């Protein structure tokens with residue numbers, strides 16, 4: 001390529017950057033004005049953010065892919081929102097966990113993420129309004145439900161106002177290169193399970209598998225001990241300066257975790273939403289079937305049905321149901337009304353936009 005041609009393109013980029021910068025600041029000024037209009041009210045508006053991201057994808061003409069433009073606008077909105085009010089997001093720490101990655105994916109880098117020592121603590125701090133939102137894992141495509149999050153949903157006054165879907169890649173990490181002299185591997189129990197087959201095949205005999213509170217904690221422990229390694233993600237590898245002995249060791253190539261975003265707010269419909277409820281059925285034959293029958297009858301798509309012991313009595317269960325649609329829109333509103341008349345208990349956990357990116 002000739003130097004002259006290169007210069008022409010770079011000059012064009014400089015001119016465009018100046019326009020982009022000006023437009024970004026114009027956008028930010030509008031967001032700040034909107035913040036004034038909201039007064040002390042709720043600043044973060046998940047329904048509007050989903051609408052902005054979906055619209056951007058629908059009008060995108062490339063060459064940037066839809067996912068890339070959505071990511072860029074995710075960050076732009078994050079900075080605009082921070083001008084209105086900086087948000088603080090509680091997650092299961094320490095720094096470098098997938099929960100932190102999920103929080104940043106959803107709220108962008110301008111939100112402050114706050115590491116908590118347990119999912120319980122993260123919920124408590126948001127319930128006490130010390131932080132604005134909690135991001136908590138709820139299910140993994142390989143390992144199923146995250147029981148502790150489901151149990152907390154039964155009693156929390158918080159509402160679900162969003163969801164985050166995160167592809168999970170696990171790496172085998174160590175302070176020094178090579179597999180020689182490894183005595184133990186640390187990780188969260190779910191990650192050990194998600195890499196079970198790979199570990200069986202690749203780890204030398206006699207290596208102990210030790211489950212710890214989080215993958216980031218596993219990485220921290222491995223950074224202190226050359227005879228140990230950890231299973232964790234990229235963020236933890238970088239944070240603790242560990243060597244990647246093997247990449248993407250998860251047994252299931254589409255390994256994905258879904259997280260919920262909870263706070264004190266209801267979210268308006270966007271046209272592509274999900275509604276989550278907890279229900280329990282009277283303890284008699286056919287009760288569960290009767291309970292879910294209206295969901296099928298009204299043509300509502302049920303995307304999750306999960307049972308958990310209710311802790312109220314032996315063999316007594318509550319059911320976590322996710323449905324496509326918003327509680328304020330037909331046909332879900334009708335299906336839920338019918339379900340309420342049959343259930344012994346119903347708790348609406350929230351209606352929120354389906355994940356966009």
Ligand SMILES: O=C(O)C(=O)C[C@]1(C(=O)O)C=C[C@@H](O)C=C1
Pocket residue numbers: 031034035043044045046048049052076077078080081084
């Ligand atoms: O539309 C709003 O309510 C805004 O505050 C603006 C904006 C944005 O940057 O587009 C920022 C934060 C909200 O969560 C939603 C959208």
